[in-house]
Amino acid sequence: MTPFFRSLAVIGPGLIGSSVLRRARETGTIAETLIAADTSSRVLERVRELDIADVTTADLAKAAQADCVMICVPVGAVEQVAGQLLPHMKPGSILTDVASVRGQLGPKITAILPENVAYVPGHPMAGTEHSGPDAGFSTLFEDRWALLVPPEGADQNAITTIEKLWTLCGARTKILTDDEHDRICAMVSHLPHLLAFTICDTADNLSDELRAAVLDYAASGFRDFTRIAASDPVMWRDIFLANREALLGTLDRFVADTQAMADAIRKGDEAGIISRIERGRAIRRTLIENRQA
């Protein structure tokens, strides 16, 4: 089978980017030539040691020559990197990114798109709390969703191509608007991370003695919340700021629901407590049925 692309360039081979490269390397179905670009020579050195790319380069203009160029840098840097890549991209090629907040990225990058270059971003809903080229693995996207957010007027063939790319990575794809995407991610990813960081913060603010005890006895609950709290601070700062509006709106609703549960507990409203817990269990069951748990 001929690989799907002649060349695929990953800009920023971290957790997501290096997982795409590993997948492409292992299956041989994605691209004939794999290019990894990064400003960090240490990252490129590591990519060579891992042998997950055919070409490594710090030169974005060179990476921009690929048939498909995938920006995998932190969300705050996507627009700037796109601006550096686009003038060098070939007619007929496709730019994509994996930014986890869409905001105004779609219209902004579309506005600077050269003729005959398509822009079809997509966000794979997968990850771990680890980062960097060593953190990736080829099965990261299996059974996960890649949320495609093509800007208005995006080329239909390019959309189909990026869908196929993610399918080859093992993911299922869905097309959403930027706004839908950002509201969904606020709920499923950004709010949980905010709460995880905050519960650790609350624990950290306890008296020394009590904090030491919490750390000792974290099984059954607390530790589940802390896995994602190990995530990269700069990445998450950028996500929180980029999706500020949707995130704070979701947080307001969550705090209101928390206060309602607190009221039920304060008043000893047994039925109220049970009905809130039951709703949680129902959601969990659905997750298991949807193979997302």
Place this chain on the structure above:
Amino acid sequence: MTPFFRSLAVIGPGLIGSSVLRRARETGTIAETLIAADTSSRVLERVRELDIADVTTADLAKAAQADCVMICVPVGAVEQVAGQLLPHMKPGSILTDVASVRGQLGPKITAILPENVAYVPGHPMAGTEHSGPDAGFSTLFEDRWALLVPPEGADQNAITTIEKLWTLCGARTKILTDDEHDRICAMVSHLPHLLAFTICDTADNLSDELRAAVLDYAASGFRDFTRIAASDPVMWRDIFLANREALLGTLDRFVADTQAMADAIRKGDEAGIISRIERGRAIRRTLIENRQA
């Protein structure tokens, strides 16, 4: 090696109780005779099928004849079950329970203790979201803490005996006051559960379309919070009510910390966001060092 007790009775062989029975069965070091008591004939039938007790009975007076009687019923029922057991317990025997909220249980049960019967409760900090006799496993307590909360004036030999029992179950032990115990558990277990139930509730309150999307795309964050939301509603209602004061106090601090993070995001206070995230990561690292992650 002679087993530690001649007989051990587990009242309510659910997740915790059946795990103790399995451990005793597998190691042979804990008790010569294992007794399982429950009001449910279905539970007792299941215990017989699993072959994790020598004697099964619905008669608490009979189970009360054991050298060590361990109450493993939901926290709201512990006092009543203790009241039924104590008049039938033998001189020199020990009553213990595994209730996850202490509240006034210690003094209340001490007040009705027959002469020459000791009461040394202990709460193993281990569990899963599953319940019932099928949910247990013999390694549940390994590397976990059993928090012993002997009431004032409890017999020192009995304390040592219950410490040894949990050590034989694979756990490490620590002695705490009731108040210390309840404040620690509010932070490490009860608050995380409240938040887990609530975030599911918030997701459930979304528009149909958005809720369906959240369920589809739950990887990376949301699903971590929902595992514990699958836990038993009646058990958790009882825990929330029993530990109302410590839990609501901890929740208040958490909500205040959440609002501070929200303010930092609203204002674009990058340093403030980073410092809160960094604290979370530090806590997580300590958990890993403490073998609790």
